[in-house]
Structures are given as C-alpha cells and as structure tokens.
Amino acid sequence: MREIFTRFHAADPEPKGELDHVNAYTLVVAVALSAQSTDVGVNRATRELFKIADTPEKMLALGEEAVIEHIKTIGLYSNKAKNVIKLSRILVEEHGGVVPNSRAALEALPGVGRKTANVVLNMWWGMPTQAVDTHILRIGNRTGIAVGKDVVAIERAIEDHVPADFQHHAHHWLILHGRYVCKARKPMCSTCLIRDLCTFEDKNL
Structure with missing residues (x-):
C-alpha cells in the first residue's frame, strides 16, 4: 500500500479537485451540483454564476429561477437549484453566512451528502477525509x-x-x-x- x-x-x-470554486461556499455548491454530472459540465454552468453569486446572501438575492437559467445544462438542474437556494438560506439563518466545518452540519444542508461534506472538509480545511x-x-x-x-x-x-x-x-x-x-x-x-x-x-x- x-x-x-x-x-x-x-x-x-x-493532486487537486477539478471543480472550480473561489471560496468554501462555492465549493459546497459546486460539489452539490456535481451529483450525476461531470466536473467539466458543472464548471461550465457555474462560470458565470459564481461571478455574480459567490456568497449565500448573493445567491438568495439572485433567486431560484435565475439559478436555473445558469445551471440548466446539467442533470437534475431544477431540483439542484432548489437545494442551492435552501442550503443558502440555512447558511444565512443558522450559520451567519459561513460554511460550517463539521461533517454533521454540512450533511444537514439540502443536497449535501457524506461525499460532498468530505470533499469540503478535505479541500477547504485540509482534513484527511x-x-x-x-x-x-x-x-x-x-x-x-x-x-x-x-x-x-x-x-x-x-x-x-x-x-x-x-x-x-x-x-x-x-x-x-x-x-x-x-x-x-x-x-x-x-x-x-x-x-x-x-x-x-x-x-x-
């Protein structure tokens, strides 16, 4: 071994992950969007989205319909857009707009499972997950x-x-x-x- x-x-x-992101929040969103989609496809969809919505507050202001317009080229885009808005609202209301650094808190976010939580903990906080x-x-x-x-x-x-x-x-x-x-x-x-x-x-x- x-x-x-x-x-x-x-x-x-x-080695680096291949999902484009600029902060912990956009990493969470990108990984959540990557379910049943390719990293290349997600990067293409989020390129312009993250330029205007790189925080949960900005994403909420953008709204679900606008998020759909940006990500409609990836699979399950409608449900994923709902989850992005829901997780953004939870981050603002329960975490002060800051992405938590615990697996349990991350997994409590809509659209975020164990894999997504582990990616964020590993790539952003350097944990050996x-x-x-x-x-x-x-x-x-x-x-x-x-x-x-x-x-x-x-x-x-x-x-x-x-x-x-x-x-x-x-x-x-x-x-x-x-x-x-x-x-x-x-x-x-x-x-x-x-x-x-x-x-x-x-x-x-």
Missing part, C-alpha cells in the same frame, strides 16, 4: 486498494489501510486514477503506474 501511494505521490505530489465516488468504489475493489460493498465500507478501508502521511490526498489520487487510467469499461492497464501491485485479474488480457 505504501508503494502504491508513493508512486501516486511521485507522479502528482499535489475520504470522499468516495463511483470511481473510487470501482477501483478500490478492482485494484484491492480499498475493498468494500458500499461507500462507507470503502471510506473506512482507505482510512484503515492507506498510510497516514498519504491520507490527505488519497481520495484525489484515486479519483483521478479512476477517471483517466483505471476507467470503467476500458482500463488502461498497459500504462498504469501500479499495474504490478494491482489485484485486477484481467489486467494482462
């Missing part, structure tokens, strides 16, 4: 890095087995590896930097 993450680190010492998405769920089991049947099990496996000094960036390395190398249908095993350490049975086919 240490050798796997040593290689990931050598290839990309400071593990945001498990479909890429990590797939490659965790495929490679043997983190085996489990659901998101929580995979999250725990990463926390239990990945060396502490790699915990902070672990989910970024795994997401990017799953997105660009260990793809769902056609994994690029011939160019994979951890091929010799991977348990995937079909890697030599």
Whole structure:
C-alpha cells in the first residue's frame, strides 16, 4: 500500500479537485451540483454564476429561477437549484453566512451528502477525509486498494489501510486514477503506474 501511494505521490505530489470554486461556499455548491454530472459540465454552468453569486446572501438575492437559467445544462438542474437556494438560506439563518466545518452540519444542508461534506472538509480545511465516488468504489475493489460493498465500507478501508502521511490526498489520487487510467469499461492497464501491485485479474488480457 505504501508503494502504491508513493508512486501516486511521485507522479502528482499535489493532486487537486477539478471543480472550480473561489471560496468554501462555492465549493459546497459546486460539489452539490456535481451529483450525476461531470466536473467539466458543472464548471461550465457555474462560470458565470459564481461571478455574480459567490456568497449565500448573493445567491438568495439572485433567486431560484435565475439559478436555473445558469445551471440548466446539467442533470437534475431544477431540483439542484432548489437545494442551492435552501442550503443558502440555512447558511444565512443558522450559520451567519459561513460554511460550517463539521461533517454533521454540512450533511444537514439540502443536497449535501457524506461525499460532498468530505470533499469540503478535505479541500477547504485540509482534513484527511475520504470522499468516495463511483470511481473510487470501482477501483478500490478492482485494484484491492480499498475493498468494500458500499461507500462507507470503502471510506473506512482507505482510512484503515492507506498510510497516514498519504491520507490527505488519497481520495484525489484515486479519483483521478479512476477517471483517466483505471476507467470503467476500458482500463488502461498497459500504462498504469501500479499495474504490478494491482489485484485486477484481467489486467494482462
């Protein structure tokens, strides 16, 4: 396990999330919008939105219909716009317009689940949380890095087995590896930097 993450680190010492944001609030919104949507699509939709609404107060002033106009190119845009307005109102009324730095408080926001909360805690506050998405769920089991049947099990496996000094960036390395190398249908095993350490049975086919 240490050798796997040593290689990931050598290839990309400071991996970054690919969602554009300017502060903790826009990060929360961007990650919430990314459910069942690509990061590229979300970035395209929020490029102009975040120029005029980068705080919950500004988002509330903009209103739900205007938010829909900005994000209507991404999946489930109507429900997502409702959640953006609802979470913005809660942030203003219950948190003074400041994004909380606790998982429980974040998960209490509409449209914010465990994954979104972990992304925000990791990327904004530097906590070693593990945001498990479909890429990590797939490659965790495929490679043997983190085996489990659901998101929580995979999250725990990463926390239990990945060396502490790699915990902070672990989910970024795994997401990017799953997105660009260990793809769902056609994994690029011939160019994979951890091929010799991977348990995937079909890697030599």
